[in-house]
Amino acid sequence: MTSYRLGKGGLVDRSTALRFTFDGAPHTGLEGDTLASALLANGVTLMGRSFKYHRPRGPITAGAAEPNALVELREGARKEANTRATMIELHDGLVARSQNNWPSLNFDIGAINSLASSMLVAGFYYKTFMWPKSFWEKIYEPIIRRAAGLGAASKLPDPDKYEKSYAHCGVLVIGSGPAGLMAALAAARQGKRVILADEGSRLGGSLLNEQEEIAGQSGLDWSRSIIAELASMPNVTLMPRTTIIGWFDGNIFGAVERVSDHLRVPDPYEPRQRYWKIHAGRAVLAAGAEERPVAFGGNDVPGVMQASAMRCYVNRYAVAAGRSVAVFGGNDSIYRTARDLKSHGIHVEAIVDSREDSRGDPGGVPVIRGALVADAVGGKAVKSVHLTDGTHINCEAVAMSGGFSPIVNLACQRGKKPVWDAKLLAFLPPDNGEAFTTAGAAAGRMLLSECLADGAAKGAAGGKPIDVPKCRDEAFAIAPLWWVKESHGKAFIDYQNDATARDLPLAAREGYSDVELAKRYTTTGMATDQGKLGNINAIAILAEATGRTMDEVGTTTFRPFYTPVSFGAFAGPFTGHHFQPVRKTPLHDWAEEQGAVFVETGLWMRSSWFPREGEDWLAAAAREVLTTRGAAGICDVSTLGKIDVQGKDAGQFLDKLYCNTFSTLAVGKARYGLMLREDGIVYDDGTTSRLAEDHYVMTTTTANAAKVMAQMEFAHQALFPDLDVTCVSVTEQWAQMAVAGPKSRATLQKLIDDLVMTDETVPYMAALEVTIMHGIPARLFRLSFSGEHAYELAVPADYGSMVARAVCQAGEEFGITPYGVEALSIMRIEKGHVAGGELNGTTTAGDLGLGKMVSARKDFIGRMMAQREGLTDPNRQQVTGIRPVDPSHRIRAGAHLLKQGDKPSMANDQGYITGVAWSPMLNMWVGLALLANGRARHGEIVQAWDGLRGHSVLAQICDPVHFDKENRRLHA
Amino acid sequence: MLIPCPHCGTRPVEEFTFLGDAAPTRPTTSDPSSMEAWYEYVYLRNNPRGPIDEYAHHSGGCRAWLVVQRNTETHEVFGAVTARDFSKAKDAKA
Amino acid sequence: MRYNVFSLIRNSFSGHKNWEPAWRDPEPRKEYDIIIVGGGGHGLATAYYLAKEHGLKNIAVLEKGWLGSGNIGRNTTIIRSNYMLPGNNPFYEWSMKLWENLEQDFNFNAMVSQRGVLNLCHTDAQRDAFARRGNAMRIDGVDAELLDREAVREMYPFFDYENARFPIKGGLLQKRGGTVRHDAVAWGYARGADQRGVDIIQHCEVKGIKVENGKVVGVDTNKGFITCRKLGLATAGNSSETASMVGMRLPIESHVLQAFVSEGLKPYIDGVVTFGAGHFYVSQSDKGGLVFGGDIDGYNSYARRGNLPMVEHVIEAGVAMIPSLARVRVLRSWGGIMDMSMDGSPIIDKTHIQGLYLNAGWCYGGFKATPASGWCFAYTIARDEPHKLNAAYRLDRFRTGHMIDEKGQGATPNLH
Numbered sequence A: 001m002t003s004y005r006l007g008k009g010g011l012v013d014r015s016t017a018l019r020f021t022f023d024g025a026p027h028t029g030l031e032g033d034t035l036a037s038a039l040l041a042n043g044v045t046l047m048g049r050s051f052k053y054h055r056p057r058g059p060i061t062a063g064a065a066e067p068n069a070l071v072e073l074r075e076g077a078r079k080e081a082n083t084r085a086t087m088i089e090l091h092d093g094l095v096a097r098s099q100n101n102w103p104s105l106n107f108d109i110g111a112i113n114s115l116a117s118s119m120l121v122a123g124f125y126y127k128t129f130m131w132p133k134s135f136w137e138k139i140y141e142p143i144i145r146r147a148a149g150l151g152a153a154s155k156l157p158d159p160d161k162y163e164k165s166y167a168h169c170g171v172l173v174i175g176s177g178p179a180g181l182m183a184a185l186a187a188a189r190q191g192k193r194v195i196l197a198d199e200g201s202r203l204g205g206s207l208l209n210e211q212e213e214i215a216g217q218s219g220l221d222w223s224r225s226i227i228a229e230l231a232s233m234p235n236v237t238l239m240p241r242t243t244i245i246g247w248f249d250g251n252i253f254g255a256v257e258r259v260s261d262h263l264r265v266p267d268p269y270e271p272r273q274r275y276w277k278i279h280a281g282r283a284v285l286a287a288g289a290e291e292r293p294v295a296f297g298g299n300d301v302p303g304v305m306q307a308s309a310m311r312c313y314v315n316r317y318a319v320a321a322g323r324s325v326a327v328f329g330g331n332d333s334i335y336r337t338a339r340d341l342k343s344h345g346i347h348v349e350a351i352v353d354s355r356e357d358s359r360g361d362p363g364g365v366p367v368i369r370g371a372l373v374a375d376a377v378g379g380k381a382v383k384s385v386h387l388t389d390g391t392h393i394n395c396e397a398v399a400m401s402g403g404f405s406p407i408v409n410l411a412c413q414r415g416k417k418p419v420w421d422a423k424l425l426a427f428l429p430p431d432n433g434e435a436f437t438t439a440g441a442a443a444g445r446m447l448l449s450e451c452l453a454d455g456a457a458k459g460a461a462g463g464k465p466i467d468v469p470k471c472r473d474e475a476f477a478i479a480p481l482w483w484v485k486e487s488h489g490k491a492f493i494d495y496q497n498d499a500t501a502r503d504l505p506l507a508a509r510e511g512y513s514d515v516e517l518a519k520r521y522t523t524t525g526m527a528t529d530q531g532k533l534g535n536i537n538a539i540a541i542l543a544e545a546t547g548r549t550m551d552e553v554g555t556t557t558f559r560p561f562y563t564p565v566s567f568g569a570f571a572g573p574f575t576g577h578h579f580q581p582v583r584k585t586p587l588h589d590w591a592e593e594q595g596a597v598f599v600e601t602g603l604w605m606r607s608s609w610f611p612r613e614g615e616d617w618l619a620a621a622a623r624e625v626l627t628t629r630g631a632a633g634i635c636d637v638s639t640l641g642k643i644d645v646q647g648k649d650a651g652q653f654l655d656k657l658y659c660n661t662f663s664t665l666a667v668g669k670a671r672y673g674l675m676l677r678e679d680g681i682v683y684d685d686g687t688t689s690r691l692a693e694d695h696y697v698m699t700t701t702t703a704n705a706a707k708v709m710a711q712m713e714f715a716h717q718a719l720f721p722d723l724d725v726t727c728v729s730v731t732e733q734w735a736q737m738a739v740a741g742p743k744s745r746a747t748l749q750k751l752i753d754d755l756v757m758t759d760e761t762v763p764y765m766a767a768l769e770v771t772i773m774h775g776i777p778a779r780l781f782r783l784s785f786s787g788e789h790a791y792e793l794a795v796p797a798d799y800g801s802m803v804a805r806a807v808c809q810a811g812e813e814f815g816i817t818p819y820g821v822e823a824l825s826i827m828r829i830e831k832g833h834v835a836g837g838e839l840n841g842t843t844t845a846g847d848l849g850l851g852k853m854v855s856a857r858k859d860f861i862g863r864m865m866a867q868r869e870g871l872t873d874p875n876r877q878q879v880t881g882i883r884p885v886d887p888s889h890r891i892r893a894g895a896h897l898l899k900q901g902d903k904p905s906m907a908n909d910q911g912y913i914t915g916v917a918w919s920p921m922l923n924m925w926v927g928l929a930l931l932a933n934g935r936a937r938h939g940e941i942v943q944a945w946d947g948l949r950g951h952s953v954l955a956q957i958c959d960p961v962h963f964d965k966e967n968r969r970l971h972a
Numbered sequence B: 001m002l003i004p005c006p007h008c009g010t011r012p013v014e015e016f017t018f019l020g021d022a023a024p025t026r027p028t029t030s031d032p033s034s035m036e037a038w039y040e041y042v043y044l045r046n047n048p049r050g051p052i053d054e055y056a057h058h059s060g061g062c063r064a065w066l067v068v069q070r071n072t073e074t075h076e077v078f079g080a081v082t083a084r085d086f087s088k089a090k091d092a093k094a
Numbered sequence C: 001m002r003y004n005v006f007s008l009i010r011n012s013f014s015g016h017k018n019w020e021p022a023w024r025d026p027e028p029r030k031e032y033d034i035i036i037v038g039g040g041g042h043g044l045a046t047a048y049y050l051a052k053e054h055g056l057k058n059i060a061v062l063e064k065g066w067l068g069s070g071n072i073g074r075n076t077t078i079i080r081s082n083y084m085l086p087g088n089n090p091f092y093e094w095s096m097k098l099w100e101n102l103e104q105d106f107n108f109n110a111m112v113s114q115r116g117v118l119n120l121c122h123t124d125a126q127r128d129a130f131a132r133r134g135n136a137m138r139i140d141g142v143d144a145e146l147l148d149r150e151a152v153r154e155m156y157p158f159f160d161y162e163n164a165r166f167p168i169k170g171g172l173l174q175k176r177g178g179t180v181r182h183d184a185v186a187w188g189y190a191r192g193a194d195q196r197g198v199d200i201i202q203h204c205e206v207k208g209i210k211v212e213n214g215k216v217v218g219v220d221t222n223k224g225f226i227t228c229r230k231l232g233l234a235t236a237g238n239s240s241e242t243a244s245m246v247g248m249r250l251p252i253e254s255h256v257l258q259a260f261v262s263e264g265l266k267p268y269i270d271g272v273v274t275f276g277a278g279h280f281y282v283s284q285s286d287k288g289g290l291v292f293g294g295d296i297d298g299y300n301s302y303a304r305r306g307n308l309p310m311v312e313h314v315i316e317a318g319v320a321m322i323p324s325l326a327r328v329r330v331l332r333s334w335g336g337i338m339d340m341s342m343d344g345s346p347i348i349d350k351t352h353i354q355g356l357y358l359n360a361g362w363c364y365g366g367f368k369a370t371p372a373s374g375w376c377f378a379y380t381i382a383r384d385e386p387h388k389l390n391a392a393y394r395l396d397r398f399r400t401g402h403m404i405d406e407k408g409q410g411a412t413p414n415l416h
C-alpha cells in the first residue's frame, strides 16, 4: 500500500510508530495522528458505509462533525460504537472495525439498497409495509430493525470509571483558536478566573490546521506563546480534550473531559471521562465555523471532503487526501486551499470557482470560473469530476467549500434563534446578553485580524483591553452555492442518513415544508452530527422550493448535546452498588452479628429475617414470630422517621398536622396519630409522644420520613408561621428497637436503672425518659405493633448495637430472638394494623377504619377536602381481613376480589388483597384487603381471583384483626 | 438554574424541591360554606407562562421553604424570599 | 391518493414528482361548525373521528405552530394499557385496540410495534403492587404477565442482576405494549382528517375565545376572528392558557419533561423497559436510536427544555439498569411541556360554557391515549355528552372527590 504521508511537516512525531488495526488489517501511524489521518496516510479512504444505501464512505471532515468515518473502537467490554475516526487520537495497539456492513466493508451486500433507491425516497416507509396487517410486526419490522442502526454496542459492563465534578469561573472561553486565545488572555490579564476549554487534544484551534502568520511568526508559534502565558497564570485553567456539551439555565455549562480516551486503557485510578458542570460568570463562545459541503452528485465518494479538512490533513497531519486534487467552491477559501496543498507538493488539477468574477490568488493553479462540479465519479474512491461546463478532471480527491456556518449551537440552546446574514450567507448567533457572548468565526468574523480583535474585545468585555497582534489576512468573499441541480448522481445533504437534496423539495411538495417537518420527514439533520454539515444547505433548498427566504424557513431547534456524550460520563460513579447511597441503621452491626439477611427499603438496609441453620425466609420468620409471641423478640425499628418538635405551640402545631388531637396528650404519654394530606387522603401514621409540656417526639413510617419532614417544614414556615415551634429530624440520632413478647418487661428490667417497671410505672402508651445500663440516656415507650406486651427503647445512635447486644443477653434466659421485617409484617397482619399496602395514597381515614380518629373540632390539614362526597361514599373500598376458606389454601397479595359466582370483569371487581402473611399462630395464610363497603361484609365468602398467576381461591372476609381480638396480650 | 437562597446564597437547582404556585392562600375557616374556597386552594392553579411566585424547599440545604420569583418561560430567576416572609407579607396585604 | 406499494412504485417511475400533498394548506374560512384548538395528536385525532365516526363536516383544526409541533412530536412513543383503576383501564385498552387497527384505518404506516412493555420491580411491595395492577388488567381482558427474575433475565440477560444497588426481582410485562412512530401518528390523522374535509390550519394561534350568553361563538386568532358553534380545546401543555381565555382555572400545572435519543445502534434492546428503582424507560427505535426518558424536571415550566440535574438522574438510572450503556453515547435531548393534572389522570369533558369542550391533563402519558382521546372527545363534542369510556374524566371530579389517582400522590402535580 502506498503511503500518503508527506515527506515533511505536520504536528506528528515521526520518531514514533504506533501500530493499530482496522478491520483486522495492521497499519502504523504516528504520535499526533487521529485514526482518520493515520488511515488516510496508509491509503485507506474507505472507512464506513452509509445508513440506508450502504454507500462507501470516507471522512468528509477532520473533526467533530464527521458523519461518515464512524467506527467501532476497541474490543470486548470496552467496545464503543459510532466513534468518529476523525476524533480518535491514535495510540499504540488501537483496534477499530468498520460498521454497518456485511460481510465486509469492501463488499457490502446492503449496497443493493441503492438499486431500489428510486423507491426508498424520503418517507417511503410511511406509505407502505401496511399489508397484510400482520406482516409489519412479523416480517417487515424485524427486517428493518436488523438492518437499521450504525455500530454495534457492547453488552458487557463497562470496566472503566467515570467522575463528576463542579468548576466555577469568572469567564469561560469555549474554543482555543485565535479568537478564544485572545479572549482568554484578555480576561486572564484582568485577573479573572478563566477556564479555557477546547474539544481538541491540543489547544490552538484552527491555528493547528492552517498556515497563518500572526505577530511576525507562524500562527502556530504565536498560539504556543499565548498558551504558555496562559498556562503560567494561576487564575487560568486550561482544559484541552474538553467538550462543552450544553448551555443551561444559570449560565451553567455541561462539559466532558476525555481524560483517558487517548490511551489504550485508563491509567490506574484515572477515570475514562470526567463530566463537569461549570458555573460561569460569563462565557465567550469562540467555537469557530464549520465548512459546508456542496450538494453535487457523488459528493460522498471517498476522497471528497471539506476543503478545510483537506488543509487540516496536509498541514497538521502531513497527509495527502489524494495525490491530485480538484478544489471546488463558491468562496475565497478555495484559493488558500489550493495554495496550501500545492505548498505540500500535492498536485492541484484545478480550482473550480462557481463565481464568474472572483479574485483570489490561485498560486499558479488553473482556475475554472463560473462552472460547477456536477458529479464526482468513482465507487470506493474518487477518479474524476465532471463539471457543468463539460470539463472532466481526473483526480483522487475533491476539496469542496460551500461556505461557512458559525458554530452557534451553544448560543441557541436556551431558546433564541440564530439570525440570517444574507451577505455572509450564514446564520449568526443571537444576542444573549453579557453573560454569553460570541467571538471570532463563531460570530461570523471571517478575517483572522477580525477574529483576534473580536476575541480580545469579548474577553475584555469593556474592562482593560489588550493589544491585538498584527496578522496576515486572507481575503474573503462568498456567493451562494448549495445544490448543483445539473448533477446526475445522488447529492447528499445528510450523509449519514442518506438524505439527498431531492428529498427536500419532495417533502415540501407533500406538505412537509416547515423546516421541522421536512427534517422529520426526510431525517435530514437527525444523524449523529445533528445537521452540523448539512442543515444550512437543506434550509436553502427548502427556501428555494417553497419561495421563502432563509429567515422565513429558519433553522430547526438547536438542542444539547453539542456532540454525543457517553452515558458513563453523565452517570459518573453513581452506578452499580453506588447508584444510590446506602443507609445503615445504628443496629446494623448487631444485626449482622445475628446473621440478618438485609433487604433494601428505600435507601435503608433493613434486617429482614435471621435464619438459623437450614431455615428459609418463611421458616425463619415463622420461628421469630412464635418466639416473640411465646417469650420475647427484639427488632430494629431505627428506620422509622423521628422528628423532634419543641416550642410553646408544639401541641397546637401537631393538632394542625394530625387529624386527631395532640395538645391534650399528657406528658409522659404516647398517642397514635394519623396525618392527612390537604386533599383529605391519609398521608402517614405513627406514634407521637409528649416528653415535656413543650416537647414532643414524633415517629413516621420509614417510607414517608423525608416527605413528612418536608410537609412539617412547609406547614410551619408557609402555613402557620406564627406558631412558636421548631422541628428537626432526629432519625439518625437515635437507635430504636422494639422489644416485644411476654418476657419483654423482664428482659428490659435488667437494663433499666432505678425504675421498677410495672403497669403503673410504665403503663400502656407510656413514653418516659430513663437511663439504662448505669447512665445511658434512653427513651422507653410502651408501644406495640406486634400486639404483644411490648416496648420500644431508643438510645443515642452510637449506643445502638451495644444496647441491642445487652438486650439479647438479658433476654437469653427467656430465649429472646431477633426478628426482622418479615416477622414484623406477619405480626402486623395478624393484628390488622395498616401499613404501606393500605396507606397507599388513595385511602381515607374511614377506609382504614380509623374514621373515629378524625376530629371535628379543630382545623387540621385535610379536614375540609376529606368531607367531599367521593371520599365519604359508603361504597368505597374499606380495609377488612381476609382468609382462605380452606386453611390449606394460599391467598396472595394483589389478587382481586369477586363475589362468589361472578365472572371476572372490571364491573364485578370488588377490591383486592393488600397484603398477606403466613400466620404461624393460626397456621394459615391471612391477609388484609380493600373491599367495597367491606366493613359491612364480614363473613362473606368471595373469590380471591389471581388470574395473573392462574390462581383463584375462595376466601372469607373478616375483621382485620386476625389474632387476639381482645388485645389481651397487649395488656398482659 | 441557580436559586438565591436568603440563607445559603446562590445554590444550584438540584438542591431544591418545588411545590408550585405560591399564590393560593389557605382558607382560614372550616365553615361548610368555604368548601369552594378550599377546593380552589387545593386544586386550581393560574399556571402562568411568565413570572411566577413558587414554593421551593431548600431540601438539600438549609431546609427553608422559599418563594422564588422565576419566569416559567425563560427560567430566569429574579429572586427569592423565605416562605415565612412571603406569608406574612401576604397576610399584611390581606 | 392511497398509499401502498403500487403507488410507491408508480411514483418512483415519475421521479416522485406526482405525489399529492398529504394535506392541504388552506386559509381559514370565516365560519366553522366545530373548531379544534391544537394540532397535536389529540386535536387531529378528534377532527378525524368527528368526520369519520360522526359524519360531521365543516371542521377546522387550528395549530399555532407547525403540525405536530407539540408533545405529539416529542414523546418517547410508548404505548401500553397497563392501568389499574376502573376510570382508566377501559379507556386505555380501547386506545390500544384503536392502535392495533390504526394504520389500515387511516392508510399511513405509523409503525405500531407491539414489542412489549416490561416494568421492572425491585421490592416485594412493588411486586405486590404489580400483582394488583396485572390482575386489574387481566380482569378486564387486558394481557399481562408477572415475570420473576429469571424470566426477566432470559429476556434481557445484559441488565444488572449481580452488582445492583436495587436487584431486579421481576417485572410486569404487557406484550401488547410497545411503541409507535410519533410524528407519523400526527401525519396520519392529519392526512385522514384532511381527506375527509377537515381544514388543518397551521401557524394559526388562538388568542381569545368569544362567549356570548354563556355560549361559545368564535375565536380570535392571528389570522382573524373565526366563528364556530362548538370549540374543543386540545392544547396539552398550554391548556391553562387556552382555558384562561374564558376565565377558567384548571387543576393543572405545566412542567417540562426531557427525553433523549442515543446514537443509532444495531439491535440492542427489543421491547420497552422501565426501571423500577429510579426514573428511566427505554426502547429502541426502528432507526436504531435508544429513545429514553425519566421524570419531569420538577419546576413549573413552559420552556420546552430542561436542565442537567434531571439528565444525570435519568442516565444514572439507565446505567444502573444496563451497565454496558456507559459506552453508548447520548445524541440529543429535548423537552416538552406536560399538562400535569392534580391526580395524574386526564380530563375529557364539557365545560360550564355551552359549546366549549376540554381535553387536557395528560401528564406524560397522553401519547398512548391519542386514538381513544380523539375518539372520546369527538363523541363528547358531537353528542354533547361524554361517552362511558371517558365518563370518569370529568372536570368536576376534584370538587366531588372522585379523583383517579394511579400513583396515589394527591394534588401535587409534579409527583404524578
Ligand SMILES: Cc1cc2nc3c(=O)[nH]c(=O)nc-3n(C[C@H](O)[C@H](O)[C@H](O)COP(=O)(O)OP(=O)(O)OC[C@H]3O[C@@H](n4cnc5c(N)ncnc54)[C@H](O)[C@@H]3O)c2cc1C
Residues within 6 Å of the ligand: C037, C038, C039, C040, C041, C042, C043, C062, C063, C064, C065, C068, C069, C070, C071, C072, C073, C074, C075, C076, C077, C078, C079, C204, C205, C206, C207, C234, C235, C236, C237, C238, C242, C257, C258, C259, C293, C334, C335, C336, C337, C338, C362, C363, C364, C365, C366, C367, C368, C369
Ligand atoms: C418528552 C416526552 C415524552 C413523552 N413520552 C410519552 C410516552 O412514552 N407515552 C405516552 O403515552 N405519552 C408520552 N408523552 C405525553 C404525550 O406526548 C402527550 O400527553 C400528548 O402528546 C398530548 O396530547 P397532544 O398530542 O394533543 O399534545 P400536543 O402535541 O402538545 O398538542 C397540543 C397542540 O396545541 C397547540 N396549541 C397550544 N395553544 C394553542 C393556541 N392558543 N392556538 C393554537 N394552537 C395551540 C400546540 O402548539 C400543540 O401543537 C410524552 C411527552 C413528552 C414531552
Ligand SMILES: [Zn+2]
Residues within 6 Å of the ligand: B005, B006, B007, B008, B009, B058, B061, B062, B063, B064
Ligand atoms: Zn438555603
